[in-house]
Each structure stands twice: as structure tokens, then as C-alpha cells.
Amino acid sequence: MRKDTILKSGNDSGVLPYGGANLLARAVDGAHPREGPERLPAAAGPGFSTAAPGLSTTDPGLSTADPGLSSVAPGLFSADPGLCAVAVNVQAMLDVMPGCASWAVPLRDESGTIVDFLHLAATPEAEDIHGRRGADLVGVSTRQTYPSVVGTPLWQAFLRVVETGTSECLSGYEHVEDTDGVPHRSSYSLRIARLAGGLLNSWTRDDVGQRFEARLARTERLGNLGWGRWNLVTGEIVWSSQLYLIHGRDPADGPLTLEDYSTLVHPDDVAVIERATEMWARSPEPHEFEVRVRVGGGLRNIRVSAEATHDAAGRPLEIYGVVQDVTDWRRTADDLATANRLLEEENRLTAHLQNIIMPVQTEPYVLPGLRVSARYQPAETVAYLGGDWYQVIDLGDGDVLLAVGDVAGHGLAAASAMAKLRHAITGLAFAGHDPAQILTALNRLLCRLRPDVLATALVARYSTADRTLRWTHAGHPPMLLARGARIERLLHPGVLLGVFEDAAYTCGAVRLRPDDLLVMFTDGLIERRGRDIYEGLDLMSDALTEALRPSPTDRLAAAMEAIVPGNETDDTCLMVTQITEVTARAGRRG
């Protein structure tokens, strides 16, 4: 703001370098005649005649100012020709002063009573409550522009200083404005002195600073951060109020020296403080660190960002630091890291368990009357890992069990449920049950023993003797049968496992031919957001048709290659079975 004001003054300046005097020059145009003061029957104060009269004539630049200032208050200047020169003189002085200050002359009525003050000079940074700045304040009258001032302690002080010549300080002056768009209440500290028959007054606005301090305090409180300053030469230490709060210290006990502060630091972190001290000794760069500090009965995590100022010899003079209590944040971050570590651990364990239960086999399983390829793709999303399974096993009586399934849930719980389910199905299959009997029993078992587990499964029993497949699927997508390049769904659905204790399942049956392919899978392969699962099934069928139409030599490999997961977030399980000619060994039953 200050820079802008100065630049504005400079840019305006044609003859003189500063804004106030320049306004006097600019007023030659008569561009901004002020109406207020002209209506007042003004009489100059006694001091005006003491101004140096020769100034306007000795400086070519100022000579042009005279008629300009006269246009601001022509009546006043004609009554006292020396006043203009005084105003120019005072303005030249104010032009080089920082802060808010102006010089005003009293205006008197015919009886000699002061009725107003006319501002004839102002510092470049001077700003009033209306936002007028610097040169814009020249020509402004107190009564006209700030009528609420009349009669206030400020007004009284103005009158006293004119009368007595004794300077006054006024703090906590409350200014009230009724103009729209202007702060209704504001407070000021002012200094008023008599100068050259007028009043020189400087002011600072207190409410802005108070609001700034309140905002700063709120920021410190919300961020649980404070600041401190340690002067290493004078020993002076200043702590913000929040710094006392962070350290549970009574402000009446005063701040801590750096040495005393070090005694509160956890012994393991003392080295951190020592390293920081070395940094401050040699570098002006801010240095950040975190230490544990004893506060009350416990330890707080304190993060510090501090920097040192040095003298010419490089000795540190003062250390200024911003200090934040990050205990809660640290605790949350640590908890989160622990939770993530545990999750990763469980994830690794689950994947390992999956691999133990279903070892990855890249080569197809070769069984009597069929070849089987299987692929298990663990979920990328932890939330899904661990529930999918497949099983292919020679039952030893010329039959083969083929099954895939899915346990809702994830992690070790799902993986262990999956393992139990898979073994139960295998056991029931070895006991000679058909798929419908297997799933009916399994459903009852789940409802009774694990009501928390929901599962789906497709179970098939292939008899190599007559190439008959008997199957059922409980809450599970149907398998596909590929004969040549034609794809069919083998539908014989039942309800999912573990919900309805009275559920019963029946088997479908189909006679297969050599080179037929059976495609079994879990829903991750066909499920995708915004899509009907059956659309996914159709897409998979199309891909299979495409792959099998050219009559590839290895139909099994071609089918496996054609089917890719559509949803990497979920577990996917794919098992493709190719019916082969029954070998002599496998065919001994039939």
C-alpha cells in the first residue's frame, strides 16, 4: 500500500517529486474545486502571517502551486496570502514522512469561534476511514467530511491544542460513521501538535491492528502453534501466548531459555536439538525438526521451524521459531501406518494362503478324459482378495470333480472360509454325492455353522465313461460350453449358499463330445460397473467364438488366452476344461 502511494505520487509529479506538493501544482487546472470551505466565512488564524512569504516566488516549481492551492480555498488564501506558502512548506515536510499525518488550519466564524478545520497537507500514506489517501485529503474539511467528530474528545483536543499550543496524545478514540460502505465504528490513537498556526496530527488505526492480533491468536489456537524469540545478546525472550499453552506453562513464570527448554526434551531427542543449535550457528536458513517434549505428565510431539539472524562476524544474534504441537496428528499418522502395515501383512498372508490352497500351475492338468487349465488372478483391491477358488480332482472312480466358487468377503476370514468350503465339496464328492447333493448339504452346513458366510459355487461331476456332465450352480454365473465355435450357457441355477436353510438343488446333465470346452469362472471376469453381468457373459462368449472359429490346434490354450479379466479390482478365477478322447486307463469302467 505504501509502495503504491509513493508510486502514485511519483507518477503524478510533473514538477515536484512528491504527491502533496504536486497536487498544488495540478490544481492549476482547477480540476477539483472544493465546495465546502468556500461556503464558510473563514478567517485565518493569527499564526498564518508568520509564514515565510517569499517561498512561492523563489522556487519556480512552487510558483505554479499558489493559484492551485488558492482554488482549494480561495477565500482563505485571499484573506491570508502567506498561508499558501506555509501549506506548501508543511506539505514538503509531510511528503517525506511515513505513516498517517495531516496538517489542518482552523476556520473561524465572524465571532472568531473555531467552526471547522481545513486539511491543507497530508503524508503520502495518510488514509482516512473513507479510503482517501495522501493528496486526496488536501482540501478536506473536518466538519464537512467527518461531521460526527464535532463535539467528541478529539474535537475538544483539537480546540485545546490550538488554544494552548500544548501537544496532546489521544488514544482509544472511537470514531462513528453513518455513511454506507464505511466501517461504522473504528478506533484510533492520535498525536496532535500546533504547527505554523495549524494543527499537525498523526494517527494510527487501532481496530485493524486489534482485529489482526485476534485473527493471529485464533490461527495460533486452531493450528495449535505459537512462536518464540530468543535474543542471544540481550537474553530477551518473547513467547506468544499459545506457546505457553502448548508447554503447559503459566505466562507469569515467563518463557524458557533454550538451555532450560533442552532439559524438557526426551533424552533420545536431545541430539536433534544439538544439531539444530549447530545449524543456527552457521546458517541463516530456516531449520525444521521434531522432538518429544515433556509437558505435564506426558510427552508431546513438537515440530519446530526456526531460523537465526547473524552479525557480520557470523555469530547468531537471535533465534525466531514457529512451534507446533503435532501430537494428535502424529498419533493418527502412526495409527494409520500401523493399520496399513497390518493390512499389508494380512494381504500378503492371504495371497500366500491362496497359493498354498491353490498352487499356481501354468501347465494344464491332464486327467482321464480331459485337460484342464486354470488361472487365479488375485484382486488388486484388498477389499476383494481371498474369496475365489477352483477345484479339479480325479475322484478315482472314473469321475472328475470340476468346481469354482466365490466366498463373499475378503482377507484371511474369506480365504479360510474358502478353504473349508473347497475341502467340504471335495470330501462330499469323494463320498460319491452328485453336485446337487453336495450343494444341498453344504448349504445346510453353512446356514448352521457359518451364518456370516455367503458363498456361491458351480459344481460339476464329469463321468469319463459316458462323457456325461452333471452340474448345478448355486448363486453362481452359469458355465459356458464351447462346441466348435458355438457357445452355449449351461443353466441349471439354484440359490446362493448359506442363506436359505431349506434350499434344495437339482442337477442338469449334458453329454459332451471330444474337444468340447467347458468354461467356468467367477463373477470378477464378467462384472463391470454400469454393465449387466449377462452383457459381460455375452462379450466373453463373443471373444471365445472369435478365438475358436479359426480351429486352433490347441483349443484349450486359445480359450484361456481369449478370456481376460474385465475387472482388476476383484478376484477372478477361470477354469477351462477340454474333453479329450478317453484313454484306455480312464475308460476301463466303460
Add this chain to the structure above:
Amino acid sequence: MSDLHLETSEAELSATDGGTAGVVVINGAFDHALHAPASLFLDEVFAAFGPYLILDLSGLDLLDSRAVGLIVTCWRRATDQDGWFALVGAERGATRILWITGLATRIPIFATVKDALDAQPPRDH
């Protein structure tokens, strides 16, 4: 009874009083990410409306197996307390899993909430 509402980045759940049953509408993706917040939400729904609920799924574009588990839990909870539970809008693509799992053959399904309310058996109390 006040309405309940829950919004996540991927889904929106609301529950209103249908007169004789609470009507829960779930829009968006009903998947593993919604599992925990939806469980809590449905607890509140049961507390507010009792075991008489209609679940409107017509605004779903994903319904995964975890969500199926939650629907089963709701159905069990309502029927265990001698209440009534029905689904609406389960003929659409995203809810196909309800048919594949066979739940659609066991849980009553209606085209609209009004149809469901009309078909609701009289409450004992």
C-alpha cells in the same frame, strides 16, 4: 420420523417414511467401499422405521457381492423380527446379480415403490 440421508463420493442413500414402511433409496455404486457406511446407515433405518423396509435399487449402476451380503442381512433382520422386506427396481442390469444368486426368487421384488407399498401385508401393530 425424520428423513435420513448419506452421501459418499460414489453413492447416495436416503430413507423416507412410506407410511407403512421405510423406503430406502440407494443410488450410484453399491460396493465394498459403501459396505461400512451403508451398514451404519441401515442400522439407523431399522431404528427409525422398524423391520418394515422397501429397498429401491433402481438408481444403482453397480451392485457387487459385498452389497448382496448386506441386502441378505437386511432381509434376515426384517424377517427375524416378523417384519417385511421388499426390493424395487431390481429388474435392471446392475442388479442382475440378485437373479444369478437366486435372491430374486426369494425376496419380493416390485417395479415401483407404490406397487411395493400396495402389496405390503397389513402390519400387526
